[in-house]
Amino acid sequence: MDMRTKLVIVLLVLGLVAVGFSAFGLEVARAGVPHTVDGAVGPSTAPGLGNPSNPASAAFYLTNKPAEPIQTQQDLGDADGTPAPGGYAYYGKDIGGGWSWGAGDNVVVVVEAIRGQNGWTGANYTTSSDGALTTLNVDSLPTASIEQIPTIALQKWPGAVNVMWTGLTDGNGNVVNYTVYRAPTPGGVYTRVGFSGPQVAAGAMNFNNTPLAPANYCYKIAVDYRRDATGGLYTTTGTSEAQCVTLGTAPTIVSTSPVDGEVNVLGPANIVVVFSETMNPTTVTWSLTPPGISLTPVWNPAFNTLTLTHGTPFTQCTQYTMRIGGHDQNDDFPLVTGSVPNPWTFNTNCPSPQVTATTPPDGATGVSRTAVVVVTFSKTMDPLTVSITTNPAVTFTYSWNSPTNTIVTASHATAFAAGTVYQATAVGCDTVPNCLASGGAPNPWSFTTNRPPVVAVTAPVAALCWAGSSLHDIAWTVTDDATPIASLVYTLRYTSSAGSGTITTGTGLTSPYGWTVPAINAADAVVIDEATDGAGDMGSGSSGQFQIDSIRPTVVSATPTGTSVPSNTNVVITFSEGMTQAATVLAVSINGGATLGTPTWSGGNTVLTLQTGSMAGGTAYTVTIATTAVDDCSPGNGLLTAYVWSFTTGRLLPSAPSNVAAAPGASNTITVTWNAPTTFTDGSTLSASLIQGYYIERAESLTGARTNLTPTTPWTTTTYQDSGLTGGKTYYYWVKARLTDGRTSADSTPANAALPANADLTWLWILLIIIIVVILVIALVAWRRRKPTPAAPAMSRTMEEPPAPMEESPPDEGMDDMGGGS
Numbered sequence: 001m002d003m004r005t006k007l008v009i010v011l012l013v014l015g016l017v018a019v020g021f022s023a024f025g026l027e028v029a030r031a032g033v034p035h036t037v038d039g040a041v042g043p044s045t046a047p048g049l050g051n052p053s054n055p056a057s058a059a060f061y062l063t064n065k066p067a068e069p070i071q072t073q074q075d076l077g078d079a080d081g082t083p084a085p086g087g088y089a090y091y092g093k094d095i096g097g098g099w100s101w102g103a104g105d106n107v108v109v110v111v112e113a114i115r116g117q118n119g120w121t122g123a124n125y126t127t128s129s130d131g132a133l134t135t136l137n138v139d140s141l142p143t144a145s146i147e148q149i150p151t152i153a154l155q156k157w158p159g160a161v162n163v164m165w166t167g168l169t170d171g172n173g174n175v176v177n178y179t180v181y182r183a184p185t186p187g188g189v190y191t192r193v194g195f196s197g198p199q200v201a202a203g204a205m206n207f208n209n210t211p212l213a214p215a216n217y218c219y220k221i222a223v224d225y226r227r228d229a230t231g232g233l234y235t236t237t238g239t240s241e242a243q244c245v246t247l248g249t250a251p252t253i254v255s256t257s258p259v260d261g262e263v264n265v266l267g268p269a270n271i272v273v274v275f276s277e278t279m280n281p282t283t284v285t286w287s288l289t290p291p292g293i294s295l296t297p298v299w300n301p302a303f304n305t306l307t308l309t310h311g312t313p314f315t316q317c318t319q320y321t322m323r324i325g326g327h328d329q330n331d332d333f334p335l336v337t338g339s340v341p342n343p344w345t346f347n348t349n350c351p352s353p354q355v356t357a358t359t360p361p362d363g364a365t366g367v368s369r370t371a372v373v374v375v376t377f378s379k380t381m382d383p384l385t386v387s388i389t390t391n392p393a394v395t396f397t398y399s400w401n402s403p404t405n406t407i408v409t410a411s412h413a414t415a416f417a418a419g420t421v422y423q424a425t426a427v428g429c430d431t432v433p434n435c436l437a438s439g440g441a442p443n444p445w446s447f448t449t450n451r452p453p454v455v456a457v458t459a460p461v462a463a464l465c466w467a468g469s470s471l472h473d474i475a476w477t478v479t480d481d482a483t484p485i486a487s488l489v490y491t492l493r494y495t496s497s498a499g500s501g502t503i504t505t506g507t508g509l510t511s512p513y514g515w516t517v518p519a520i521n522a523a524d525a526v527v528i529d530e531a532t533d534g535a536g537d538m539g540s541g542s543s544g545q546f547q548i549d550s551i552r553p554t555v556v557s558a559t560p561t562g563t564s565v566p567s568n569t570n571v572v573i574t575f576s577e578g579m580t581q582a583a584t585v586l587a588v589s590i591n592g593g594a595t596l597g598t599p600t601w602s603g604g605n606t607v608l609t610l611q612t613g614s615m616a617g618g619t620a621y622t623v624t625i626a627t628t629a630v631d632d633c634s635p636g637n638g639l640l641t642a643y644v645w646s647f648t649t650g651r652l653l654p655s656a657p658s659n660v661a662a663a664p665g666a667s668n669t670i671t672v673t674w675n676a677p678t679t680f681t682d683g684s685t686l687s688a689s690l691i692q693g694y695y696i697e698r699a700e701s702l703t704g705a706r707t708n709l710t711p712t713t714p715w716t717t718t719t720y721q722d723s724g725l726t727g728g729k730t731y732y733y734w735v736k737a738r739l740t741d742g743r744t745s746a747d748s749t750p751a752n753a754a755l756p757a758n759a760d761l762t763w764l765w766i767l768l769i770i771i772i773v774v775i776l777v778i779a780l781v782a783w784r785r786r787k788p789t790p791a792a793p794a795m796s797r798t799m800e801e802p803p804a805p806m807e808e809s810p811p812d813e814g815m816d817d818m819g820g821g822s
Helices: 003-028 581-587 762-784 811-820
Strands: 036-042 057-062 071-073 089-094 106-113 125-132 138-140 153-157 160-166 175-183 191-195 204-209 215-226 233-235 243-247 253-257 262-265 271-275 285-289 296-299 305-309 319-325 344-348 355-359 364-367 373-377 387-391 397-400 407-411 421-427 445-449 454-459 465-467 471-479 489-495 501-507 513-516 522-532 538-542 546-549 555-559 562-565 571-575 588-590 599-602 607-610 620-625 643-649 658-665 669-675 691-699 719-722 730-739 751-754
Touching: 036 106, 057 089, 071 089, 106 215, 153 243, 160 215, 160 243, 175 204, 175 233, 191 204, 204 215, 355 421, 373 387, 454 522, 471 522, 471 538, 501 513, 555 620, 555 643, 571 588, 581 588, 581 599, 581 607, 658 730, 669 730, 691 719
Parallel strands: 036 138, 262 344, 364 445, 454 538, 465 546, 562 643, 658 751
Antiparallel strands: 036 089, 057 071, 057 106, 106 125, 153 160, 160 204, 175 191, 175 215, 215 233, 215 243, 253 271, 271 305, 285 319, 296 305, 319 344, 355 373, 373 407, 387 421, 397 407, 421 445, 454 471, 471 513, 489 501, 489 522, 522 538, 522 546, 555 571, 571 607, 588 620, 599 607, 620 643, 658 669, 669 719, 691 730, 730 751
């Protein structure tokens, strides 16, 4: 790099540094530098006070520097009626002198049209815009659309007022929430009562003001814009229009006639309800149960007392339930429960007898199938008129508590059906005679008889096998309508073609129960669980059929055996019955350095096949099956004794070399190549370190006599060049691999190559001799024609200049020179 280039680079670097420091200095110097923020306010371009943007004012502040003062513009530039956006009202403020600002600061401008300012007399409006300050002289913010501060609506209920409105559209997204103010009168002093939830642009918003006492309440809201990054707010000066509501109390019932719990109410008696305040008659509702009585309303002039008349008298001996609903006149609040119950009940007079109690009572369950039916009456009955019928039908005999004759007992010789719903009805008259009337205890009534226990045996499950003399759990579930489970009496037993027996009996047996399985052999064993409840009813459950096996497995056959076993032969073991796979595989071992590979099972887990790819040739192996090999009956019967057998693998030969090829070369040579074998003849892996070398044989035909080209020492590479061959012949080659222990492979597949016939080159030698003679003759003639160069004086020769060659001269001339020089 020359000096000129270096100088240019230095100047460029210094220039960039200078620019950087200039920019830094310019940035630091922003404080006090004039800078204008402006923007347009729509959506109307109309001039004059009909457009709220024209009398609006603006407030400017930095959200990232809340300590900087808020700057204001008291009156925006008016819209001029020209097309948007140029015709919009606008704000513009030189904020530079009042702030220590910098590029990137975030400025927010809040615009308000406030009633009473700049000639504005309408509702209060607001909008906002924001943006980041730049290093330009003027920053124009996005256009804002001024909106009326939302109109609120009030919804009241006892002790609360819900203030509702629709959120501003807030196109520039600066509204955070709304401040809610409250005063006792429209012109009163408003105080803040809280904040709304987060802004929902153009969506439903509300503030629930509670708890409140009955009084008059007026509300306004103001808009809260974001002031800083920590939750600070800028709240508009303008607020919404005030809305007021008078909050009263919820109405209650002061008194009723009949009162709650009153008895002997006469049939034609009216129902009278007195309320705590004036009610809205159109909202008042009532219901009377049991139905069948039509009620007509009559209100007093103050609409706080309701009389319900009826042309049909109440039914005697009946309990009625009355319920009243409705809203008051002033607040439209719903009727609430006060000191007087609502609903309430009363009972009509009862000259006729009633059923006051039954045994079993209405809705009873788990009723003993031999239980008697007992009915108690409110008056002395005439036994000759009384009967009890049931569905399904049962024949009863009756006995009375004479001489009172208020209780009848109905007995039955035939037990009720199990788990059956019975409906019973009593009929009869007193001694007047007044016959039974409804009321008191239900008549007719129903009850459900006892259901035997429901038992389900969950273990053992069908088709499994348990070993004889082993411990296993019997498990079950049981339900009963009436008797506690702990009070049930159980009997556990088993059945099978090989024998049956009781396992255990007792009260409150819990599941599971440990059972030592008997030492039998059966494929059809079943466990039965019988449970008897307190009513004497028995339920039972049975397991599925399962197997009990007490016979130990044996080895039926095991291979391979004998000698000369191929080294890749699998071990195959056949058992007398199905075996547990994991335990049996772990019980099989082999010595001699071999390992047993991936197991496979067949024949219903009776035949185990194990791979033995790691066995060496000519080696004796012993396989042992330990007594830990167990059958597939849990937890498993093992072999009585270990099973052991041996076999011997045969010596393996290497595979023949492959891909043998022969290719003719120069000077009557042929190059033979091949690939070394990688496996033995059984397919097992042959290590390259076991190969000592190769024998190469050659013949002049496939069936001709072969010559071993490496008779003494095997060739150690996979390429061999055969030389000294005769042109015009075809030669055949075979390659054998020899291992370090002397084992030799079979012949490879033969390969052959043909040499071209040798050519007669006598004419070429004759031509070459002629050419050499001609060249010698030409050279001799040229030598004789050369002339000698005169010799230079002897003193003039130097070491640096070699003597010029002497020019040859004819013999005669030389002789003359020699004679004349004496």
